[in-house]
Amino acid sequence: MTRLLIVIVTLLSFKVSPQSKIDSLEQVLQIEKIDSNKVNILLELVDEYRYKDPKKAERNVISALKVSAQMEEEKFEVLALVSRAELLTDRSSYDSAFTFFQNALSIAENINFDDGKSTALIGLGNAHTRKGNLNKGEEYLQLNIDFAKEIRDFEGVASSYNNLGNVFNERGEYKKAMEAYTEASKVNTQIGNEKNAGINMANIGLIHQKLANYNEAIFYFTKSDSLFRKFDFLPGQAFLMKNMGIVLRNQGKPEEALLRYQKALESYNKMGSKREISQVYQNIGNIYSDEKQSGEAVENYRRSLFIAEEIGDSINMAMASQALGQEYFYFTKLDSSEIFSSKAVRIAQNIGADLTEMDGYKTLSQVYYTKGNLRKAFDFRILYENRKDSLYTLEKRDLAEEIEAKYQNEQKTKEIALLASEKKLQTLQLGKRKNERNAIIAFALLILLLAVLLYNQYRIKQKSNKELQELNILKSNFFANISHEFRTPLTLIQGPIEHLEQNPEDKLDKEDIKMIRRNTNKVLGLVNQLLDLSRIDEGKLxxxxxxxxxxxxxxxxxxxxxxxxxxxxxxxxxxxxxxxxxxxxxxxxxxxxxxxxxxxxxxxxxxxxxxxxxxxxxxxxxxxxxxxxxxxxxxxxxxxxxxxxxxxxxxxxxxxxxxxxxxxxxxxxxxxxxxxxxxxxxxxxxxxxxxxxxxxxxxxxxxxxxxLQPKVLGKRVQPKPFELTKEDVRKLPRLLVIEDNEDMRQFIKNQLLEKYRVMLAKNGKEGLKTAVSHMPDLIITDLMMPRMDGMELCEKLKTNLSTSHIPIIMLTARAGEENKIQGLETGADEYITKPFSAKELSARVKNLIVQRQRLRQHYMDNRHAVDPKKITTTSLDKKFLEQVLNLLEEKYSDFNFNVPQMQSELAISKTQLNRKLKALTGESPRDLLRNFRLKRAAQLLGQKADTVTQIAYQVGFSNLSYFAKCFKERYGVSPSSY
Incomplete structure (x- = not known):
């Protein structure tokens, strides 16, 4: 899902003429510079080409693997490995697919990449099932069902249930298969995944077809076909062609069935799906077998067996071998029949394909009976009957439950008759006690009536108290909100007036006057509304x-x-x-x-x-x-x-x-x-x-x-043309203002624009995204905002390593002491109550930015030892800087230790490391490491601990001339003079 969203955003940011999705992706790929986006686009192309052009899909997944291998984020490598393994599974290269899936699973577990782990487990289960190792396939799929439920990956749960249904289907456990497919369909419907729901319905139709419920099968096939056509899903359409062929064959329409099989064969050949091709050849062989054309039947069965053996597909090997054994028996080639049926039984026993094993026993029993070997014929007949009994135990159990239900109904009928006779006897006895009972009831009713009256009084009192409490809460909320409604416009009125008071020679521009008028009208409207309510309550309006x-x-x-x-x-x-x-x-x-x-x-x-x-x-x-x-x-x-x-x-x-x-x-x-x-x-x-x-x-x-000449109003207002804003490229500190009120947002921007670069966001969610992507030097945020309020925003910023160092000023209309304490506890550096002075805001902004610059300068000026407590403002920054300095202390003497090793040790990306260290120390990671080594060298030279050459080597410099050059640039003198 994450990969798909990134690709969609990339496409939207790139202007293309209307054309196919594949062409759009190819064009975006040509100009994309960011490796992570490249991998996402390549994998999206793999999905698009997977069934349309397998060779192009292969080329794109190999490119994705190369790019992801060069990146630092291993989750992209996991996605590429899984995609490669899925293509290998489609081509029935199962052993290679296992290797790629296992590598993906190992990396995903190491980096706690849950989505990657779930996808790899499903892939392993599916690949093992397709190869014929049903027990191993069930093991992986059941493992992922538990894991996907734990991480609430509903798509993974649905996919696992669908593949588990395939395992049960191959075993002939149709009730379990139906339950698994139904569960998958239910989950996919809930999450709105129509295409996968269509796959589940097609599989349910397959089970109905195997149980000879042809009307139900056609019903489910038709529903799934409409969804497959909607999404142009070629594998699903081919699957339906193949199974509709089976239905038509069983309905006595061999020519129509053969036509469906040929269409399915064309689709599977186009996709390179050899396993499915093997299955279709078996189905075509069945048609010719029905028509007594044994030569054609054997030819198609042999094609199926050849392909199954080529790809190591045990299930189809067993089924094709059994079909050949049965066909050879029909035209009395008994030795060939014995060979192929024995082979089918042997393979079916290994993979747990009970139905194929049962059919093999039956054919072998017939072969030996025809040969006159009655002992062996009897033995295989017993094995056939035993296997058949075990497969149909479930049906027998259901029948037993039905018999038990009938028995229980008969028992209940007898009990009812007995109770009726007892009731007549009780009626005679109760008649004698009627007067006594009536007296007791009358007394009880009197007590009950008294209790109801008392309880009703209590309930009325409780209800009144509750209504009073609710009214108090409503009033409290009203006064809190109305104060916010007054304070915001009052701030916008007060700001320009203060500016005019401090600068009498200036004049208010037209926009400021309009803003004052708007907010004056807003305050006046609120006051009038309150007065009208008061008059209505008093009956004076x-x-x-x-x-x-x-x-x-x-x-x-x-x-x-x-x-x-x-x-x-x-x-x-x-x-x-x-x-x-x-x-x-x-x-x-x-x-x-x-x-x-x-x-x-x-x-x-x-x-x-x-x-x-x-x-x-x-x-x-x-x-x-x-x-x-x-x-x-x-x-x-x-x-x-x-x-x-x-x-x-x-x-x-x-x-x-x-x-x-x-x-x-x-x-x-x-x-x-x-x-x-x-x-x-x-x-x-x-x-x-x-x-x-x-x-x-x-x-x-x-x-x-x-x-009375009416003015006709237009029914639709034309929108204003889009205006492109010019980017501010001044070398000034960058501020982010997050405020949902448009006037307030522009007012704050206008007050600060002369000395700072100002970015704007209209709610907390948008502000958080802008802060993470642009790393401002300071953030000004309102407390009450849509989608995410200032408290939550502040908490997220201060607990994120990328943004924890950014100073935050919180603006609010809530003037209570507890609100201020809550804001400061969340991590806000300053808390300003509306209405506020523009001069005060400017001063607070300047102080926080100067403070941040002094902390960085403190680090730059301190030549020998740095205390992280003195140059950080949050515990998260302090912990990070301590970790960096401890790492430098441990590794600075190692020639091979550089920025990439620093990133690896700190488990942080290159971009994030560079931004964080620049914000805290004013130095890039490379400069920080070099200057740290130079500080250690200066200490050792000052103590005359060794020769200049030896000291240079001790602090991690392998090039003496480069050491001398860097040392002179930093300290103004050569190492020997120092």
């Missing part, structure tokens, strides 16, 4: 109706979202009648409801999705319908969305801001206008709001007629 055009009002309100829709590339559709609707209505309250519904629709949609608004007037009723194609609302949360303070997503990682009062206020306003508001939603499909408000149309005054 009343309708203030004025005459006007309702449709025009709504058209204008809907049009205010046009630019926002264009900015987010949304499909925004507005349908308001072109005519006028003159009526008396409260414009302010209607607009508030309308704005709330549309803004909510945009809020819970991803960029590029659809929002639709439809307005109509039907039977003196204004109908407003607002729908979106967003994430929808789950069924359990739908009844509460109009409750005050309720939020569908109240976590700190929620995708959108909100206070939980908008929909509650809308419902109250609609109710005030004697209307109704309803909602329907399906998770993943979107949400649909409907508002119905009674309005009485009135005659339009003549003086107002010229104002």
């Amino acid at each position: 009343h309708l203030r109706a004025t005459e006007g055009d309702v449709f025009k009002c709504l058209r204008t309100a809907a049009g205010s979202f046009n630019s926002y829709a264009a900015q987010r590339n949304m499909d925004y559709r507005v349908e308001v009648p072109d005519e006028s609707l003159w009526a008396s209505f409260d414009r302010d309250k209607l607009e508030k409801v309308f704005y709330n519904l549309i803004s909510n629709a945009f809020k819970f949609c991803e960029d590029g999705e659809q929002v639709a608004v439809q307005v109509s007037f039907v039977e003196d009723e204004l109908v407003i319908q607002v729908s979106d194609s967003g994430r929808g609302i789950s069924e359990d949360k739908l009844p509460y969305i109009f409750d005050r303070f309720y939020q569908v997503d109240s976590s700190s990682t929620r995708d959108q801001e909100g206070s939980g009062i908008g929909l509650s206020l809308s419902k109250d306003l609609v109710k005030l206008m004697d209307g109704t508001i309803t909602v329907s939603s399906e998770e993943g499909m979107g949400t649909y709001f409907t508002v119905q408000i009674p309005i009485e149309r009135i005659k339009v005054p003549e003086s107002k007629m010229d104002l």
Whole structure:
């Protein structure tokens, strides 16, 4: 799965004209420079060519093996080895396949590469099964089922069950085979792997075909064929051709069966699948045997045997030998029949193919009977009967269970009759106690009624307490969220004003003024909403109706979202009648409801999705319908969305801001206008709001007629053209700002852009990815963000060796002491509460970057000894640097110790090692090692411990002139002068 995702990303990053996937992969391969991506593309090409052009598949897998062998990450070598082994299995080169699978398994276990280990185990099980070693195949597959379940590799579980079904099928254990195929199909269906589910259904059809359930077999073959055609899966289509041929043969249609076999043979020859070719020749031989054409039958059986012996396929060797033995018996070549049937029995005994062994005993019994050797004929007949009995024990057991069930039913019938007679006797006895029982029941009912009343009182009290607790929690969450809603816009208003206060000669540019206006309106809107709620609760909010055009009002309100829709590339559709609707209505309250519904629709949609608004007037009723194609609302949360303070997503990682009062206020306003508001939603499909408000149309005054020319709104807003941003190439420290509020993000960037290179991310998940790939010098992150909040982001960064050294400043609207402590405990270096001063933020950023630079300089200046505690800020960095210095201390005198050996000892990639050491010490791994040796040399020279030459050798320099040159560059004097 990981390999496939990397290839898809690579393809998407490369612009190609519409053409086949193979051509696209070949083009990407030509320009790809990164070895890991090359291996992934080569292996994807192997999968594409595997059945279409086996030779090209072979060339690509060999190239993948060469590239992966040069890389440091052994998991790519595992993937290439497994792919090579699978091709060898297809060509029936089983011994070579075993070697490659075992190598892949060994490496995967050494590096704890679970996916590679699972794939290798499945491959070994499949290869052993195909060669005929059924017990060994079952052992590997059962081992992988346990392992795949442990690591939750559902695809591996399904594949193992399918291959285990093949083992049971070859043994003739059809019930076990059916169970295994069914389990594989169930898992593949759950994980959405349609192609593999089709393979499982085809195998289930095969079992039905062997049990002569031909209608069921055709049903499963037809279902799987539709899936194979969908994915253009040639092996599956060939498999169905072969087995449909078997069904047609058994239905007495030899010519149609022979046609299917020939098509299957063409496909298998194209794929180079010799094992399957051997099987098809056996099936063709069966057709000619049925038609009494023994010469043709023997010829095809011999072809099957020859191919099976060539590839060492024990199963097909046994089956073809038995078919020859049976055919030779038919035209009384008894010696040849005895030879081939004996051979079949011998091979079948070795591999546990019980059905073939049973058929061989039967033929040998017939041969010896015809020869007149009744003793041997009887012995083989006994062996045949015994084997047949053992194979059909399961059916006998099922029959015994059926007999047992009938017996149990008869016993129950007798017990019921006995109980009926006893009941008559008990009825007579109970009649005498009737009065006594009634008295007891009446007393018990009285006590029970009293208990119910007491319990009901207790339950009402508990329910009230619970509701009060829930209300308190809702209020607490509301005040926490509303403070965040106020603090963010207040920061954006305060920032430009502080700048103007500190720099009176400057003027605010147009964008800053727009930002202040936007955020002022946002704060004002929140305050108005709170005031409206308060007035509704007090019963002081009343309708203030004025005459006007309702449709025009709504058209204008809907049009205010046009630019926002264009900015987010949304499909925004507005349908308001072109005519006028003159009526008396409260414009302010209607607009508030309308704005709330549309803004909510945009809020819970991803960029590029659809929002639709439809307005109509039907039977003196204004109908407003607002729908979106967003994430929808789950069924359990739908009844509460109009409750005050309720939020569908109240976590700190929620995708959108909100206070939980908008929909509650809308419902109250609609109710005030004697209307109704309803909602329907399906998770993943979107949400649909409907508002119905009674309005009485009135005659339009003549003086107002010229104002009623409607402006038609376009049904779809055209998106803005894409603009390519210019990369910042200044030699300045690089900052990463992670903030979900667009205005805040741009505000922080503008404050810092003059002195730093600034990257942006709009949520925690995107920020983590950017931090790992670009390694900024400092990160500024908000606390409450979608997909991943600041706490989780900080924890992941500080526990990752690649990013643990990066200073982090956390911004938050939560001003509580416990929030600050929690943030600092997670690893944040600074914690700033909104609203904050831009000057304070700049100062904090500067201090952290200077501190980081001083730590690096401390290392550079210290000539003899370095204390990791003094140049690191986290325990993870300290431990890493201690490990590096201990390694240098141990190996610096070794001539052969260099950067590759350092990488190997530290078990870290070249890129990661270089980034980490540059961040902590300011030096590359090569410079660090060289300077460490020079420091040791300076110590020894200062102590006059030995000659310059001997000291140079002692510290790991093999070239004296190079040692002298490096020493002079670092200390300004030659070693002898020092």
